[in-house]
Amino acid sequence: MTKTVDQYNFKGKRALVRVDFNVPLDENYSVTDDTRIRASIPTINKILHDGGSAVLMSHLGRPKGGPEDKYSLRHIVKCFSELLGRNVKFGNDCIGEEAKLLASALKPGEVLLLENLRFYKEEEKGDEEFSKKLSGLGNVYVNDAFGTAHRAHASTTIVAKFFPQDKLFGFLMAGEIESIHKVLHEAKKPLTAIIGGAKVSSKIPIIEFLLDKTDNLIIGGGMAYTFAKAMGGKIGKSLVEDEFLKTAQQIILKAEEKKVNLFLPSDTVISDDFNNNARRDICKMEAVPDGWIGMDIGPMTREKYAGIIGNSKTILWNGPMGVFEMSNFEEGTKAVALAVAQATEGGAYSLIGGGDSVAAINKYGLGDKVSYVSTGGGAMLECLEGKVLPGVKAILE
Numbered sequence: 001m002t003k004t005v006d007q008y009n010f011k012g013k014r015a016l017v018r019v020d021f022n023v024p025l026d027e028n029y030s031v032t033d034d035t036r037i038r039a040s041i042p043t044i045n046k047i048l049h050d051g052g053s054a055v056l057m058s059h060l061g062r063p064k065g066g067p068e069d070k071y072s073l074r075h076i077v078k079c080f081s082e083l084l085g086r087n088v089k090f091g092n093d094c095i096g097e098e099a100k101l102l103a104s105a106l107k108p109g110e111v112l113l114l115e116n117l118r119f120y121k122e123e124e125k126g127d128e129e130f131s132k133k134l135s136g137l138g139n140v141y142v143n144d145a146f147g148t149a150h151r152a153h154a155s156t157t158i159v160a161k162f163f164p165q166d167k168l169f170g171f172l173m174a175g176e177i178e179s180i181h182k183v184l185h186e187a188k189k190p191l192t193a194i195i196g197g198a199k200v201s202s203k204i205p206i207i208e209f210l211l212d213k214t215d216n217l218i219i220g221g222g223m224a225y226t227f228a229k230a231m232g233g234k235i236g237k238s239l240v241e242d243e244f245l246k247t248a249q250q251i252i253l254k255a256e257e258k259k260v261n262l263f264l265p266s267d268t269v270i271s272d273d274f275n276n277n278a279r280r281d282i283c284k285m286e287a288v289p290d291g292w293i294g295m296d297i298g299p300m301t302r303e304k305y306a307g308i309i310g311n312s313k314t315i316l317w318n319g320p321m322g323v324f325e326m327s328n329f330e331e332g333t334k335a336v337a338l339a340v341a342q343a344t345e346g347g348a349y350s351l352i353g354g355g356d357s358v359a360a361i362n363k364y365g366l367g368d369k370v371s372y373v374s375t376g377g378g379a380m381l382e383c384l385e386g387k388v389l390p391g392v393k394a395i396l397e
């Protein structure tokens with residue numbers, strides 16, 4: 001069965017498309033970052049160029065379950081119309097008579113954007129009746145909202161059951177799924193996973209899952225100090241989760257058992273205060289002086305990590321190596337970003353998955369020098385934990 005929009009002819013069809021237009025707005029309701037809107041354009045254009053029409057649905061912000069002007073998708077229409085290069089119609093409600101009339105009046109090549117789905121609490125509850133009402137607005141369903149695919153909401157998951165034959169992934173969803181598949185299921189070896197970020201606790205499910213997949217596991221960021229302490233090191237005032245010392249020890253043992261090469265930092269950039277202008281020094285990872293804080297991986301570690309990344313055929317990166325938001329503590333993250341870009345140039349496949357590593361790769365202008373930069377924070381993290389997302393499953397079933 002056809003599963004992606006490129007294998008489907010939309011001529012004469014009215015596509016009901018779940019997009020992710022949850023974009024940031026300023027105090028005048030202007031869009032301040034249109035990345036997500038731009039990311040939806042290829043799928044919409046495919047539908048329109050085939051001779052179909054599109055009914056778009058999305059959420060915006062976190063309304064309390066009823067209409068609130070500040071969360072109205074009306075604010076997006078101007079920006080979206082400009083990016084699409086066509087006039088976009090707007091429906092004041094995502095269900096009801098007006099929505100039905102507007103949808104059924106669409107001609108080939110026309111686009112209707114519906115009001116915020118989350119003005120109905122039924123959306124997040126995955127309500128079946130509400131999903132059925134949405135489904136009446138189109139005759140083929142397309143999900144291109146990867147960022148919400150980990151939620152079993154009405155528009156992301158439940159609605160799919162009303163399109164048993166005609167349900168598809170948009171280009172964005174398909175790209176995300178393919179990149180995850182390349183890394184987790186058909187990786188060219190060696191596969192190196194680079195995991196950083198603030199806390200071990202939030203990355204445990206990812207690390208545990210990856211221990212069954214990866215050849216090399218590189219650890220950096222704030223979480224590395226919990227590992228250092230677990231191995232008997234002195235970490236001063238560095239970030240630590242004492243309740244996870246045992247977990248860190250278990251991860252080290254499991255890596256040994258599973259023959260995964262686990263790399264922990266050997267040196268660290270330290271500071272005497274958590275701010276960019278604090279006094280700085282470099283020391284051994286296990287010998288942070290009292291009162292000092294580990295802020296970044298050190299120069300020896302940078303070099304070591306860059307070498308491992310350079311010898312990899314597949315690379316997954318999630319989480320920064322240090323407090324990269326502060327210029328004096330960004331060298332480790334920058335070195336990793338550069339190494340990933342260079343390895344990619346040399347033929348490796350690289351996926352930048354989720355959250356702050358995405359911000360980091362973009363900060364260094366290397367977003368287009370890696371194979372894939374994920375758009376989905378929470379959704380990507382759940383994929384890296386080995387979960388099948390409800391929004392993905394709903395299309396495949």
Ligand code: AMP
Pocket residue numbers: 196197198199202220221222223239294295296318319320321322323324325355356
């Ligand atoms: P996460 O959301 O778990 O990926 O964590 C990202 C955050 O971890 C970023 O805001 C970094 O500033 C922070 N971080 C990285 N290294 C450290 C560190 N050594 N100490 C404190 N925070 C850190």
